[in-house]
Amino acid sequence: MDNFLKDVIQGLQKSQKSLPSKYFYDEEGSRIFQKIMALEEYYLPECEVEILRESSADILKELPFSDLDIIELGAGDGSKTVIMLEEAKLKFNKLTYLPMDISPEILEVNKELVQKQIPDLEVEPVAGDYLHTLDLLKERTNPRLVLFMGSNIGNFPNGKALEFIQFVNDFLRPGDFFLMGVDLKKNPHVIRAAYNDREGVTKQFNLNLLNRINRELNADFSIEAFEHYGVYNPLTGSALSFLVSLEEQKVKIGELEISFDKYETIHTEISQKYSLKDLDKIASQTGFSWDRHFTDRRGYFSLSLMRK
Numbered sequence: 001m002d003n004f005l006k007d008v009i010q011g012l013q014k015s016q017k018s019l020p021s022k023y024f025y026d027e028e029g030s031r032i033f034q035k036i037m038a039l040e041e042y043y044l045p046e047c048e049v050e051i052l053r054e055s056s057a058d059i060l061k062e063l064p065f066s067d068l069d070i071i072e073l074g075a076g077d078g079s080k081t082v083i084m085l086e087e088a089k090l091k092f093n094k095l096t097y098l099p100m101d102i103s104p105e106i107l108e109v110n111k112e113l114v115q116k117q118i119p120d121l122e123v124e125p126v127a128g129d130y131l132h133t134l135d136l137l138k139e140r141t142n143p144r145l146v147l148f149m150g151s152n153i154g155n156f157p158n159g160k161a162l163e164f165i166q167f168v169n170d171f172l173r174p175g176d177f178f179l180m181g182v183d184l185k186k187n188p189h190v191i192r193a194a195y196n197d198r199e200g201v202t203k204q205f206n207l208n209l210l211n212r213i214n215r216e217l218n219a220d221f222s223i224e225a226f227e228h229y230g231v232y233n234p235l236t237g238s239a240l241s242f243l244v245s246l247e248e249q250k251v252k253i254g255e256l257e258i259s260f261d262k263y264e265t266i267h268t269e270i271s272q273k274y275s276l277k278d279l280d281k282i283a284s285q286t287g288f289s290w291d292r293h294f295t296d297r298r299g300y301f302s303l304s305l306m307r308k
């Protein structure tokens with residue numbers, strides 16, 4: 001289980017301070033993230049939806065099965081996935097959708113939304129951390145398609161992304177498939193703008209992490225004394241977010257005191273971008289024998305299909 005306090009203290013005691021991005025998503029953070037997804041500059045969701053609309057049938061044509069389990073990791077509300085599920089329902093004899101998420105509440109929303117649009121689809125939600133819950137599916141014998149959408153892979157630092165894809169590969173049987181949504185390397189200005197929107201919603205999203213620490217861990221961060229800073233580095237393909245301390249200051253977290261120099265930064269997020277070549281390499285390094293990329297018209301985003 002997550003230990004918020006322990007992770008926060010650990011991160012803020014390092015010489016380069018950092019906080020894990022998974023803690024962005026409390027109720028307020030999830031609400032702000034919904035606003036990010038609707039931003040003009042934040043192109044990712046519209047690209048992924050375009051690919052799902054245009055290419056779901058072609059993606060599923062690559063799967064030579066009559067029965068299928070579609071297992072989605074970090075499924076959320078399923079509002080995008082349903083586009084592909086509608087197509088899948090037409091093609092497969094027996095189809096089961098198994099959305100997995102940390103949040104049992106969001107899985108209820110998911111099931112209701114999906115079954116409203118596809119009434120006769122079998123939906124079996126599995127709540128919990130997929131590092132543990134995938135194990136519950138080991139008795140199921142149907143061929144598998146695992147989904148990991150939304151460029152969530154970008155939040156893993158480089159080595160960890162490979163580890164995660166290897167973990168998915170280990171869960172699959174030969175002939176099974178993995179479909180991953182990935183934000184691609186592109187004009188650096190476009191990426192930079194996606195994490196520095198004019199309205200300042202991304203700034204709110206980043207600063208909410210300090211608010212959350214104040215609320216839940218009895219801390220006294222003064223939010224106005226920190227600023228959001230987002231950069232994209234084309235050398236590494238990493239978009240990075242930081243919080244910048246605007247003054248020399250001390251902050252209390254419970255009994256503990258943390259000192260900040262003027263302009264000292266807290267690293268809060270990595271959103272890694274990949275090229276199609278990067279993805280080919282990653283697929284073969286993690287035990288996949290074949291892959292194919294489905295992209296949007298602008299070539300901004302890929303749904304990359306890999307076969308074990």
Ligand code: AVJ
Binds near residue numbers: 150151152202269
């Ligand atoms: C949900 C991880 C895909 O990294 O683009 C959006 C989160 N952070 N704006 C991303 C996010 C700042 C997002 N992912």
